[in-house]
Amino acid sequence: MRYLILFFIMTYWNLSFSQIKTLDIYIHHGQVLMYDSIAIDVTSFNNIDSFQAKHLNLKYSVGDSLLISIYNRDSSSHQLCIPYLNWFSDTIKTGDSLNSSLKLNQSGFFVLKDVIHNHNVLDGSIQVGYNNNKSFYWNIRSFSSVNSLNPYRPDYFTLNTHSKPDIVYDSSAVPVANVGDTVLIFIANTGLSYHSLHFHGFHSEILFSSKFSNHSGRLKDTFPIYPKQSLILRMVPDKTGIYPVHDHNLLAVTGGGIYPNGMFISMKINGQ
Amino acid sequence: MKHFINILLFIFCSISLRLSLNAQSMKSFFLIMRNTGEYTLWDGNKIRTFGFAENIVSHPLIPGPTIEVNEGDTVKIGAMNFSQGAPHTIHLHGLDVNQENDGVPHLSFAIEHMDTGYYTFIAKHAGNYLYHCHVSSTLHVQMGMYGKIIVKDKHNSKRAWTNGPEYNSEYAWMTSEFDTLWHSDSVLNMDIDHFDSTGHSEIPIPNYNPQYFLINGKSQNQLYDDDIKLQFKANESIYLRLFNIGFLYNEYVFPSILNAKLISSDGRPINNPEYIDTIIAFPGERFGVMLSGSEEDSGLIELRYRNMNTDSIINSQWIPYNIRYFASTTEKLIKTNYAYPNPSKGNININLGYQIEKSRLKEVFIFNIHGQRIFPQIHIDSNKIVIDLSNYKNGNYLIVVDNKSFISSIMR
Ligand SMILES: [Cu+2]
Ligand SMILES: [Cu+2]
Numbered sequence: 001m002r003y004l005i006l007f008f009i010m011t012y013w014n015l016s017f018s019q020i021k022t023l024d025i026y027i028h029h030g031q032v033l034m035y036d037s038i039a040i041d042v043t044s045f046n047n048i049d050s051f052q053a054k055h056l057n058l059k060y061s062v063g064d065s066l067l068i069s070i071y072n073r074d075s076s077s078h079q080l081c082i083p084y085l086n087w088f089s090d091t092i093k094t095g096d097s098l099n100s101s102l103k104l105n106q107s108g109f110f111v112l113k114d115v116i117h118n119h120n121v122l123d124g125s126i127q128v129g130y131n132n133n134k135s136f137y138w139n140i141r142s143f144s145s146v147n148s149l150n151p152y153r154p155d156y157f158t159l160n161t162h163s164k165p166d167i168v169y170d171s172s173a174v175p176v177a178n179v180g181d182t183v184l185i186f187i188a189n190t191g192l193s194y195h196s197l198h199f200h201g202f203h204s205e206i207l208f209s210s211k212f213s214n215h216s217g218r219l220k221d222t223f224p225i226y227p228k229q230s231l232i233l234r235m236v237p238d239k240t241g242i243y244p245v246h247d248h249n250l251l252a253v254t255g256g257g258i259y260p261n262g263m264f265i266s267m268k269i270n271g272q
Numbered sequence: 273m274k275h276f277i278n279i280l281l282f283i284f285c286s287i288s289l290r291l292s293l294n295a296q297s298m299k300s301f302f303l304i305m306r307n308t309g310e311y312t313l314w315d316g317n318k319i320r321t322f323g324f325a326e327n328i329v330s331h332p333l334i335p336g337p338t339i340e341v342n343e344g345d346t347v348k349i350g351a352m353n354f355s356q357g358a359p360h361t362i363h364l365h366g367l368d369v370n371q372e373n374d375g376v377p378h379l380s381f382a383i384e385h386m387d388t389g390y391y392t393f394i395a396k397h398a399g400n401y402l403y404h405c406h407v408s409s410t411l412h413v414q415m416g417m418y419g420k421i422i423v424k425d426k427h428n429s430k431r432a433w434t435n436g437p438e439y440n441s442e443y444a445w446m447t448s449e450f451d452t453l454w455h456s457d458s459v460l461n462m463d464i465d466h467f468d469s470t471g472h473s474e475i476p477i478p479n480y481n482p483q484y485f486l487i488n489g490k491s492q493n494q495l496y497d498d499d500i501k502l503q504f505k506a507n508e509s510i511y512l513r514l515f516n517i518g519f520l521y522n523e524y525v526f527p528s529i530l531n532a533k534l535i536s537s538d539g540r541p542i543n544n545p546e547y548i549d550t551i552i553a554f555p556g557e558r559f560g561v562m563l564s565g566s567e568e569d570s571g572l573i574e575l576r577y578r579n580m581n582t583d584s585i586i587n588s589q590w591i592p593y594n595i596r597y598f599a600s601t602t603e604k605l606i607k608t609n610y611a612y613p614n615p616s617k618g619n620i621n622i623n624l625g626y627q628i629e630k631s632r633l634k635e636v637f638i639f640n641i642h643g644q645r646i647f648p649q650i651h652i653d654s655n656k657i658v659i660d661l662s663n664y665k666n667g668n669y670l671i672v673v674d675n676k677s678f679i680s681s682i683m684r
Contacts, residue, residue, distance in 0.1 A: 142581065152581050153479075193581045194521060196554035198365070200374055203540065214546070220538040221366045224521070224554035241371030242379050248556030249580045250410040251519050254477045259410045261474070266379075 021060065023047070025070045027078050027092070032122065032143075034156045035163050036256050040143050043074050043114070044122040054161055055139040055190060056112065056124030057172075061131060064104045071097040079115040082126060083228070084108065084210050088115065104128045108208050109186045109230045119149060122161070123190035125230060130207075133184045136175045140225070140263060141191025142252065154193055157252035157263040164253075164264040175267040177237055185233045189225040195252065195263065198222045199235075201243030208232040222248055237269040299341045300348045303362075305383070305405070306332050307355040307460070309416060313484055314492045315668060315679075319455040322405075322415035328354060334489035335446045335517070336403070336419030343398040343426045343434055349391045353383040358407060360417065362391050365402035365556065366539050367421070369393040375406045382407060395423040398433035399539030400444075400513045400558035410477050414454050418517045420446055423539070432511055432560055433541060439511035439562065443502060445591075446515040447522050447553070448489075449482035449577065480519060485577045485587040485643070492670050493677040495591050502563070502573075502593035509564040516553040520586060523576040524551045526561075529569050530593065536560030555580075565595040570675040572637065588643025592675055611671065615681035618662030622673055627655050637672040640664070 030051030031039040046052040049071070060066070072078055072092040081088040087102050107129030114121040125139060139161075142154030157163060160173050167173060177183045185204070189195055199221050209215045211229040225231055246253050247263040255261035309321035309332035323332025341347050353360050359382035363375035373391045374380050383389040405417035422444060425434040432439065453459070459478060485491055487500055495501065504510050516522050526532035526549050535545045537559050553559055572590040579586055610623050630652060638646050638659065646669075649660040657673060661682050671678040 151584075154581055194554070194583070195580075196521070196556050198556040200363075200376065201371075202368055203366075203538065214544060217543050218537060219540040220557075221368070222538055222554065222556040222558075224552075224557065239370050241374075243371065243374070244376055244379070248554070249519050249521075250413055250555070251477070251480055252580070253410055257476055257478075259408060259475050259477050 019061075020065045020067060023058070023066050023068045025056070025068065025080070026050075027070065027072045027074045028052075029074045032161050034143065034145070034158075034255060035166050035261055036258075038145050038156070038256060040120070040145060040156075041147075042120050042122050043078070043117065045070075045080065045114075045124060049073070053122070055122045055188075057137055057139065058112070058124065058126040059131070060104050060126065060128050062104060062107050062129045064128075066102045066104065068100045068102060069097060070100070077116060080112065081115050082110050082112050084110040091116070108210070109188065109232050110210060111188050111190060111228050111230050113190065113228055119192060120147070123188075123228070125186070125188040125190070127186055130184055130232060134177055134181055135184045135186060137172050138185065138187045138265070140187060140189050140195055140197075142193040143191070145256070152192055154191070155257060156255045157193075157195075157247060159263060159265055163255045163262050164260055167265050173265060176270070177267070178270050178272050179237055179240060180272060181237065183235045183237065185235065186230070187223070187225060187233065188230040189227055192227050193252070194224065194226060194249075196222055196224045196248045197245055197263075198248040199243070199245045201239070201241065201267065201269070202235050202237055204233040204235040206231060207234050237267075240269050240271050243267045243269065297344060298346045298348065300350070301337075301339050302350040302352070303337065304328050304332075305351055305353045305355055305360040305417070307357055311416065311489070313450070314490060314494045317452070319450065319452050320457070320460070321455065322355070322360075322412055322417050324351075324417065324419055332416060333419075334416045334486070335448070336417070338420045338422060338444070339403065340422045340424065341395050342424050342428055343395055345395045347393055347395055349403075350388060351383055351391070352388040353385050355385050357385060358412070359384045360405045360407055360412065361389070362403050363406040364391060364393055364421070365404060366399075366558065367393050367395070367401050377407050397539050398423045398425045398436070399536055400515060400560060401539055402515055402517055402556070402558070404517060408475055411454070411459075411475065413517060414451065414519070415460070418446070418448065420444055420513075420515055422513065432535060432562070436541060437535060437562060438509070440508040441504060442511040442513065443500070444513040444515070445487045445500065446517060447575070447577075448486050448518040449520060450484040450486065451480055451482040452484070453478060453481070482520070482586070485589055487575065487589060487591065491589055492668075493679045495589060496677045500591060502591070504563075504565065504595055506566055506568060506595050506597050507564070509562055512561040512563055514551070514553050514559040514561065516555055516557055518577070519555060519580070520577040521555065521580060522553040523578060524553070525549065525574040525576070526551070526563070527571050527573065529565055529567065529571075529595075530563045530573075531565065533562045534559060535562050568595055568597055570594040572672065576643075586642075588639070590637070590639060590643065590670070590672070592672070592677070594675055611678040611680045615683040616661070618660060618682060620659045620661060620671070620680045620682070621653075622657040622659065622671060622678055624655060624657065624673065628652065628657065628674065632674075635674070639670045639672075641667055641669075
């Protein structure tokens, strides 16, 4: 009987931690709306075969093998990559598709991005490991409504394409936790600007930094994130209350030139 | 009459700020918040500021008064708003205070004109922190509503934290920028009009094109002031505290002779301190850097201000350091009248009062207003140095000779 239980545990272990998984990614063109209804043309990649105005966020376990199919429904060529894992698809022409594979050998949180288009693509992210935690996801970036890179003067600063005030409706982003909980916050900067996120209320520990591996273990309240880089933070709140997190480049706490409609989100910490 | 009594009360409060500092573990401070500050920049330009003042009769300081306490202290900060308009708050940046004391107007409280508010917290960790207003923060911080909070070790024993690394002397540099357009009455009056009863506001924010790049509110030749210029004896160490409250990111380039070692960040020791010549501080970050030099030397530390969107270097400021084997009497800053004619049509003479060897001409540094080093023709004429700026644009230039600074303008 004991061996039978062990057998089931082992089987389950194998199933949950080392699987072959298929991943379909569809590339579509569309528009993303800012909080004030300004529409910005973007390309998005998603696992539904229609345009989704959101960043793809994938979650896997260490050891998983991905069989990836990518379908380009956009009017220009694309090439996807996860630079940290040194994975690059081939270029996919309009109307084409291709297959690729990727074995996930290390834990972390990585940016999944377009090689050809650095701008006006809703780049995604991939989480490997860290699965058994209370987790929140912030895909942060800047947008430019005038669409010029010369010079780049973004006027919207978003988390998961939202900003203050409409970010409050995104339950994957708004940290809600109890005192004493271990909370992980996965942050990917998929835009072209640098951001410096300041947390009220608590210091957090850097669990993973794609840019500076030697920053792991640092306890901070303000976290710079370079373009196309990612971080995992661990926080254990010790008091109740509502605590904001915002870009301390205070120019990014604006949207369409209006304060405070930018990169600003509030954490809600309840009693146990 | 009521106002008059209030004012007397506030003057009394401000005086009592100085008297109440001696308590062992309870430290009290009192700040005045004002909207009608006037601040003189390095080139004589005067701008309007908001900010924190030490008492009711003086202009706000840029940065505001430094709040210095010891680890374990219970700290109480009172703030009286004398703005004649906008509400203000104090956010205790990095001190992990509870919601009530956090200074976010709609989540804790805002201090209205002629009101006083109090913030209380326990300084749990030695290190470097900020305070700043969190009302319309983009605007109020740009206007000057910020200051340093330094939590020293428990025993006040010149250690970076309790039982941490020792130092001989310390400096604190807070960086920020000013865009003078934001300091105009038309921008500021917009702010005052838009508040609702909770202190929340939606306000238009202009484009940001700063012209002044500050360290402790100073720039250019003012960086030779004693609170900024690093002076130390060989084989002694300096603890340098860095605070960035600006909207650009800072890149410090330390000459390797200074042995810069990054030891703390955001009020916590770094578990794997690193020797690193380039230290980058993003908006809101603070760092502790240990410096030491074993040889006599003097030179400049470059501080670059970089754009958060384009990564381009907007400006560089050059901060002097001076390492000597024996403690020297403080060098007197030679004032601008030693550079003549000033302004000039191209040729500028620097009168040093002593002969400088020809081989040392390469130690003459000349910078334009953007902090870029330029290389004009220079020659020595008895005990003066003659610099030919005739091929350069009209404007101000910072000239550094023998670790002394001169500001010269050329005009045609
Ligand atoms: Cu204010
Ligand atoms: Cu702050």
